[in-house]
Amino acid sequence: MTTDAESRSGCQAYEVLLEDYLNAELSAEDAKLAADHLADCAACRAAVKRANASTRLLRAAEPSPDPGPAFARMVMARIRSAENEKAASRANFWQPFVSLGWRFAATATFALAALVTYNAGWLHRSQPNVALQRPTVDIFAPEPARAPATGGEVLMMVADTGHEK
Amino acid sequence: MAASAPALALPFRQGEKKAEDRELVRLSQNGSEPAFEELVRRHQQRVFALVAGILHRPDDVEDVAQQVFLKAYLGIKRFDQRAAFSTWLYKIAVNECWDYLRKRKVRPLVYEADLSEEQVSRLDGIVSSERPPVGANARAETRELLDRVLALLPEQDRQLLVLKEIEGFSVQELAEILHLNVNTVKVRLFRARGRIMDIYRRRLGSKAKSHAVPAEAEKE
Numbered sequence: 001m002t003t004d005a006e007s008r009s010g011c012q013a014y015e016v017l018l019e020d021y022l023n024a025e026l027s028a029e030d031a032k033l034a035a036d037h038l039a040d041c042a043a044c045r046a047a048v049k050r051a052n053a054s055t056r057l058l059r060a061a062e063p064s065p066d067p068g069p070a071f072a073r074m075v076m077a078r079i080r081s082a083e084n085e086k087a088a089s090r091a092n093f094w095q096p097f098v099s100l101g102w103r104f105a106a107t108a109t110f111a112l113a114a115l116v117t118y119n120a121g122w123l124h125r126s127q128p129n130v131a132l133q134r135p136t137v138d139i140f141a142p143e144p145a146r147a148p149a150t151g152g153e154v155l156m157m158v159a160d161t162g163h164e165k
Numbered sequence: 166m167a168a169s170a171p172a173l174a175l176p177f178r179q180g181e182k183k184a185e186d187r188e189l190v191r192l193s194q195n196g197s198e199p200a201f202e203e204l205v206r207r208h209q210q211r212v213f214a215l216v217a218g219i220l221h222r223p224d225d226v227e228d229v230a231q232q233v234f235l236k237a238y239l240g241i242k243r244f245d246q247r248a249a250f251s252t253w254l255y256k257i258a259v260n261e262c263w264d265y266l267r268k269r270k271v272r273p274l275v276y277e278a279d280l281s282e283e284q285v286s287r288l289d290g291i292v293s294s295e296r297p298p299v300g301a302n303a304r305a306e307t308r309e310l311l312d313r314v315l316a317l318l319p320e321q322d323r324q325l326l327v328l329k330e331i332e333g334f335s336v337q338e339l340a341e342i343l344h345l346n347v348n349t350v351k352v353r354l355f356r357a358r359g360r361i362m363d364i365y366r367r368r369l370g371s372k373a374k375s376h377a378v379p380a381e382a383e384k385e
Binding site: 012015016018019020022047050051053054055056057058059060061062063064065066067069071072073074075076078079082 | 198201202205206209210213214217218226227230231234235238239288291292294297298301304305307308311326327330331332333348351352354355356358359361362363365
């Protein structure tokens, strides 16, 4: 007794063999096995008949056409375009970092210049002008008075003062 | 890409048509653009057929096929040549097709299977071997009619039948690129052959009969 599936496609155990039988890809031994089975099994005979009809129908159809030589050229153009995009995107990846680097360098330079300028100005203000503040030495001026060191010098000073009066 | 690449293009076009894929792959891995272009030329028809067989959307086939070769180019340095280049390429094509269908959330195009009586009669002539199509134009028309009938099949059955019987892929190739066991492919093919005839007779058989009746009436 055959099942519903078997009545449509033949006996399941013989499906592989019958597919090869349709394509004439069986050894002599297997071909005899298939022929013997087909002689005994009406379901498989019907299945092979249907399969043969569909194969005739399918093999009558035109396969997809070759896309032609322009296709290869278009593929290569697409590859080049993709490679260029890849290179551009690689450059774009580093672009923000490069830009940031330049900004940092510019800011650092500006800050350094400002610091140097400010420091120079501060030093200028805080350091006394040695040239201006150096006392002029008058070689003709009397020697500045100094405190008497001994009792004799005191007496001499008093005597000088009295004499001047 | 190598700037000197065009200089390599001539030998392949003129005298080295029989250069093995392996050598072309090796050259491509070293950055030879003409070598890869030759690989494209050698395999474009099969990739086109494979993509057309899976997508069933003629407008998108070329775009997806180009994408397949672009991916192959970008990944060729990682290809270790343990499998044939064609098998590796076809696997990329199958994955690309599924990605495409998933991203676009589209199903393969479903044609209206409603054929005219004349069209059904033409297919009947092929099925009965009485009137096989002669010439590329007749075969192209048959393909168009058949695509409408095939659209009524489950997607996997349709793909297997189209790729095996129309586009000429072998069972072994189909098993490799679809990640299936060889015997599984054979069983599915055998069942799909039966199913398409069931659909053909069930959906279009009445028209074939209705076409036959007036012909007989005319004779009377």
